[in-house]
Amino acid sequence: MPAPERRNPRLLALANQKGGVGKTTTAINLATALAAKRKVLLVDLDPQGNASTGLGIPRSERGMGSYALLAGDRGLAELVRPTQVPTLSLVAADAELAGAEVELVALPDRDRRLRQALSAAGNFLADYDYIFFDCPPSLGLLTLNALVAADGVIVPLQCEFFALEGVSQITRILDRVKRALNPGLTLEGIVLTMYDRRNNLSELVAADVRGFFKEKVFDTVIPRNVRVSEAPSHGLPVLLYDFRSIGAQAYVQLAAELLKRERDRGETTAA
Ligand code: ADP
Numbered sequence: 001m002p003a004p005e006r007r008n009p010r011l012l013a014l015a016n017q018k019g020g021v022g023k024t025t026t027a028i029n030l031a032t033a034l035a036a037k038r039k040v041l042l043v044d045l046d047p048q049g050n051a052s053t054g055l056g057i058p059r060s061e062r063g064m065g066s067y068a069l070l071a072g073d074r075g076l077a078e079l080v081r082p083t084q085v086p087t088l089s090l091v092a093a094d095a096e097l098a099g100a101e102v103e104l105v106a107l108p109d110r111d112r113r114l115r116q117a118l119s120a121a122g123n124f125l126a127d128y129d130y131i132f133f134d135c136p137p138s139l140g141l142l143t144l145n146a147l148v149a150a151d152g153v154i155v156p157l158q159c160e161f162f163a164l165e166g167v168s169q170i171t172r173i174l175d176r177v178k179r180a181l182n183p184g185l186t187l188e189g190i191v192l193t194m195y196d197r198r199n200n201l202s203e204l205v206a207a208d209v210r211g212f213f214k215e216k217v218f219d220t221v222i223p224r225n226v227r228v229s230e231a232p233s234h235g236l237p238v239l240l241y242d243f244r245s246i247g248a249q250a251y252v253q254l255a256a257e258l259l260k261r262e263r264d265r266g267e268t269t270a271a
Pocket residue numbers: 018019020021022023024025026050137193194195222223224225226228229230232247
């Protein structure tokens with residue numbers, strides 16, 4: 001019997017070498033919003049494990065996760081676990097991930113471990129429409145593994161002073177990874193986070209970033225919203241914690257914009 005035709009999932013890394021810019025918040029909530037329409041997997045690649053905690057899996061219950069995947073100790077299918085969102089699965093950050101940056105250096109193909117682990121998962125991957133990688137706040141080997149495995153990168157950017165300098169640094173890295181390791185890598189988009197309408201600086205920075213990166217910047221802006229920051233302490237995405245909050249609604253809108261971009265792209269490539 002011929003194998004049924006399967007689409008590949010789209011692999012997106014949330015990356016920015018700065019901490020506290022909204023990578024994890026965007027990973028959790030964009031993944032949750034997309035899960036209303038698609039099957040989604042989130043891989044927590046940050047030793048701090050905030051995406052795992054934020055999805056209701058405390059440190060003590062993590063067991064094996066992304067470290068086992070990178071080390072080649074377990075296959076993806078064995079490491080995926082359900083979350084409270086039925087169509088969103090998680091590979092948690094395990095305790096050993098903290099040592100991974102150092103240990104990976106000694107392993108063969110140290111920058112393509114994740115890519116290899118995903119291709120080894122074969123047909124299991126086809127279960128998913130989107131796979132997100134939540135990266136740590138550095139440009140070390142964990143982030144590099146995500147960039148080598150990904151199709152696209154979403155850069156969350158906090159509207160603050162020097163934001164543009166920070167984003168130029170990550171785009172330079174993307175260019176280098178693209179040239180040397182992953183020619184297919186694209187900048188999927190920049191998402192402005194923790195936007196404060198009462199603060200002039202937010203507006204100035206947003207205008208600057210849009211002037212420079214043009215249509216690469218998502219139209220959707222994520223406002224600063226206390227419900228967004230409260231949700232992780234309940235182990236819930238803000239969409240489950242308070243769906244009607246402006247933060248949750250912004251992520252619903254961001255997911256819709258991402259899907260629309262993919263549709264538009266599909267039409268262009270088909271033409
Ligand atoms: P990163 O993963 O880039 O380090 P986080 O997503 O963990 O950043 O966000 C840093 C902090 O800011 C967290 O405490 C988070 O709850 C808070 N935060 C993120 N986005 C928002 C928002 N839109 N409104 C309010 N607080 C936010």
